[in-house]
Amino acid sequence: MKYKKRNKALVLLADGTIFYGKSIGKEGTAFGEVCFNTGATGYQEIFTDPSYYGQLMVTTNVHIGNYGAHKDEVESNSVKISGLICRNFCFEYSRASATESLENFLEANNILAISDVDTRALVSYIRDNGAMNAVISTDINNIEGLKKQLDEVPSMEGLELASQVSTKEPYYFGNENAKYKISALDIGIKTNILKNLAKRDAYIKVFPYNASFEDLEAFKPDGYFLSNGPGDPEPLKEAQDVAKEIIKRDLPLFGICLGHQVIALSQGISSYKMHHGHRGINHPVKNLITGKGEITSQNHGFAINREETEANSDIEITHLHLNDNTVAGIRIKDKNCFSVQYHPEASPGPHDSSYLFDQFIENISKN
Ligand SMILES: NC(=O)CC[C@H](N)C(=O)O
Numbered sequence: 001m002k003y004k005k006r007n008k009a010l011v012l013l014a015d016g017t018i019f020y021g022k023s024i025g026k027e028g029t030a031f032g033e034v035c036f037n038t039g040a041t042g043y044q045e046i047f048t049d050p051s052y053y054g055q056l057m058v059t060t061n062v063h064i065g066n067y068g069a070h071k072d073e074v075e076s077n078s079v080k081i082s083g084l085i086c087r088n089f090c091f092e093y094s095r096a097s098a099t100e101s102l103e104n105f106l107e108a109n110n111i112l113a114i115s116d117v118d119t120r121a122l123v124s125y126i127r128d129n130g131a132m133n134a135v136i137s138t139d140i141n142n143i144e145g146l147k148k149q150l151d152e153v154p155s156m157e158g159l160e161l162a163s164q165v166s167t168k169e170p171y172y173f174g175n176e177n178a179k180y181k182i183s184a185l186d187i188g189i190k191t192n193i194l195k196n197l198a199k200r201d202a203y204i205k206v207f208p209y210n211a212s213f214e215d216l217e218a219f220k221p222d223g224y225f226l227s228n229g230p231g232d233p234e235p236l237k238e239a240q241d242v243a244k245e246i247i248k249r250d251l252p253l254f255g256i257c258l259g260h261q262v263i264a265l266s267q268g269i270s271s272y273k274m275h276h277g278h279r280g281i282n283h284p285v286k287n288l289i290t291g292k293g294e295i296t297s298q299n300h301g302f303a304i305n306r307e308e309t310e311a312n313s314d315i316e317i318t319h320l321h322l323n324d325n326t327v328a329g330i331r332i333k334d335k336n337c338f339s340v341q342y343h344p345e346a347s348p349g350p351h352d353s354s355y356l357f358d359q360f361i362e363n364i365s366k367n
Helices: 045-046 102-108 119-129 142-149 190-197 211-215 237-248 258-266 305-310 353-366
Strands: 008-013 020-023 029-035 054-060 083-085 113-114 133-139 171-173 180-185 202-207 225-226 253-256 273-288 293-304 315-321 329-330 337-340
Touching: 008 113, 008 142, 029 083, 029 119, 029 142, 029 273, 029 293, 045 054, 045 102, 054 119, 083 133, 133 142, 171 190, 180 190, 180 211, 180 353, 190 202, 190 353, 202 211, 211 237, 225 237, 225 258, 225 293, 225 353, 237 253, 237 258, 253 258, 253 353, 258 273, 258 293, 258 329, 258 337, 273 329, 305 315, 305 329, 337 353
Parallel strands: 029 054, 054 083, 083 113, 180 202, 180 225, 225 253, 253 337
Antiparallel strands: 008 020, 008 133, 020 113, 029 133, 171 202, 273 293, 273 315, 315 329, 329 337
């Protein structure tokens, strides 16, 4: 194993709590909302998921980097987390098909990563005290200066971030001779969602976050899709208008995560910031229509108001999160629209929920 000189680094939480670790290489400072993901695999997919834009990621799995990085295992074209906090960072990796080390991959993306942090203590602290802003830095003797800068970082609540990760220009995905055409609103779309739609014989036109219903309609699609994405759904008024219009016209619509929240908001249901969110790949959900359980991949810090959803006679709750009974899926009664708070496209899995893509295609085909 090659010797590497590694500088001391720290994690400073907004409430003043400090955890120490070591930089994996790069020097510097990074800010964001601190959150944790419990998945034991899929670190590269997590780091490149646009929904994590603006967040400092704590990985609870003790080894990060052990299977290297692969050029195809990305959810977007760059790393989207603002920094990584982990326990053991593996500079040596072991996997025949890996195309580079995670160290190189993070370096090429200019991401600050710190390891040797007591991540169990940090995660339990977040679980007790809630998600909050934090800074990670190799500038360990400048705590007062870092605190001042940290105070300037906006809170995730109320923050619009979709515009930061959305495509600037529309683009196409899949085979143009496919059976179905779908217009997708990119408010932070993951590549694996596009792959799942294309695999089901769909050709997709992906639109920027501020596209109008008329823009999406001009593609003459058979169905509409609202993507996952970062930040608070509340400020996304344009996307909510798009959802409202699609629902009003009873056109086939499917929304995932941020897209699900936007659909709910468009129908007058409010969203709220959760204590510390759901991020991992073993979250239990119950499908209330079939009575079956699903193990799901989740990544969200906001949720929609359950009481308001139950009180709305036009909306049916179709899925519940079994850990805390939060709303995990809805459908609009008498409309061709449904959405889920979790990730049926999950890569590397689990794949229990991939039937939702089939359901969307069936809704399109019946229409
Ligand atoms: N994965 C997502 O789409 C996340 C949605 C939203 N940004 C949240 O944190 O709840």
